[in-house]
Amino acid sequence: MTGRNITIRDVAKIAGVSTATVSRALRGLPHVDAATRDRVARVAEELDYVISPSASRLASGRTGTIAIVTPYVSRWFFATLLSGIDSVLQGAGVDLLLFGVGDPSVSTERIPSERRLRGRVDGLMVLALPAALPEVQNLVGMGLPVSLVGMTASSVPSACIDDVEAARMATQHLLNLGHVDIGLIAGDVSPTAFTMQDDRRRGFTAALNGAGMTHDPVLEASGYFTVAGGERAMTVLLSQPRRPTAVFAMSDEMAFGAIRALQRHGLRPGRDVSIVGVDGHDISELLDLTTVEQPVAELGRVSAEALLEQLRTGVKPFETKVLPTELVVRGSTVPSSTH
Amino acid sequence: MTGRNITIRDVAKIAGVSTATVSRALRGLPHVDAATRDRVARVAEELDYVISPSASRLASGRTGTIAIVTPYVSRWFFATLLSGIDSVLQGAGVDLLLFGVGDPSVSTERIPSERRLRGRVDGLMVLALPAALPEVQNLVGMGLPVSLVGMTASSVPSACIDDVEAARMATQHLLNLGHVDIGLIAGDVSPTAFTMQDDRRRGFTAALNGAGMTHDPVLEASGYFTVAGGERAMTVLLSQPRRPTAVFAMSDEMAFGAIRALQRHGLRPGRDVSIVGVDGHDISELLDLTTVEQPVAELGRVSAEALLEQLRTGVKPFETKVLPTELVVRGSTVPSSTH
DNA sequence: GGCTGAACCGTAAGCGTTTTCTTGCAGGTG
């Protein structure tokens, strides 16, 4: 407007103090007289002055920004995490830089390199990416404060659920209902798959073993964590000679697809084949899907808090916060008819 | 690692040129000899040097960042927009700063002020917020390049669909099926509501009027664009003495809720009450919901492109890009039985 | 009265780029 931006010097001059004092006053630092602070604040307000983020960053070395690295931004689970994270960061006045990187088992090239992030953020959060990926290890090991969600890495704070237990609960529920031929809709078999998969598989087989059964590979199909994939997987399972009477899907979205497949085959979830998922997706209730709910937004919040704590105090709170899950029984699971 | 960060001066010294040349070489600016450019690039690579974003910002006044202001980050529509936007911006190497601001009819305090954004971003995108809000007008009028999605403001580029037409199509579809008692599940009646609502209502009534009918207010209920709200709205409609045989829901998520309400009342969507929505939500197919699909991710991409164009050329491409919608007929709409 | 220490505040040296002038130089032109 006035041709030149107003700077801290303008404020200093008008308030009759040095720029150092303005800086301290405006940032709430100590060693500033209350009266002086007020005067500076008033002048700044009057001039509609705001601290130049660029200059502040350069001088202080801090960016007030953190990066979120997530495979997907629109999928329910990740979008919900994001909204939890956003609420916390915004409350703390921290900026959120978003990096959607796509399916890591397809391509890892969009995972930002250390060079991309250096000097751009004060810390980062990584959401449910395979910790074993070199690109992910680079991120986690670049020396910045990091907080993870839905994944773990040694000596890095994270928030997650007990995936083994979640899968065990779901499977045990089917067992309790008397099911014997229990199918599994897993993610995929790529070596760089989400680690959570392994845990859920472990919980699944553990439950079976606990009941004196073993997992028949013929009762397993890959659903790639999508609705369409779940539908294909269920279709495969239905075409097996040994047809499951109940199916554990590793995610609600795959369970949705499975329900769809049942419908296409003229079958009804629950009555004909029981289905249980994991997530607590918004739509689950709508579809009457039994599921193991996890507190997704809360996971995001907790992890974001951990990162903020780390930024504030400088000490790394090495701990994995495990949040509880809960089995919500609905109409998609009923006692085995052979019972 | 080495105690001190390596700077452009280090590169300059080793490459035997001035910092000015390094700057030009690394950014691909002209007036640099090819051989010199190569040498600089090699040295930079060797030293693992990256331009300091903070210093670059301060000196150039550009941030390479754009802000996304969105009411919600986890709702399907917004999350999908976001993913379209993210893909475009990332392709252009532009950083994406996310601001989730919550429901504007509840509170507008989280809408970032001009002061919050000044010096922090080069441009911004606003997603489907009521253009009439003072906070939104401040954002749009702050002089930065802006691009809108799902909303319009005079002389600001935007991408959207023809909401009037979309609603008209949906309603006309019901009319064509012979329905006469057609209900409406709208958003809400708050004065600061999403403008898209008005358009969809207009399309709805236009279709009715075109068939020589008028909209009976008794056949309308508010669903607040949520599943739960849609369920409540449908419940209200079902309890009316004049019960609709078909319902137009202004969004798929409200339509989902409506379907749920029908189920709870022992009714079946399609057979008992026809339902049509708008969006093309992932889950629509699953629920066999007839809907008017809009290209959501594409809207995000188009609008992001418009913003990038504006940033590159400096000229504001004043145009509202209207993307096409398509009626997808599924099982939730069938001919009126009184037909 | 001088000494001490705390509280407040100013000076000025960075922070690491970008960019505007200049300058040097090579090659073409009249």
Added chain:
DNA sequence: CACCTGCAAGAAAACGCTTACGGTTCAGCC
């Protein structure tokens, strides 16, 4: 050969803040 043109490259002035360090003031105390 003088002169102009145009490209490559350098010198140095911003850009606007933060902060280490030092100075001043003043109350409290021996």
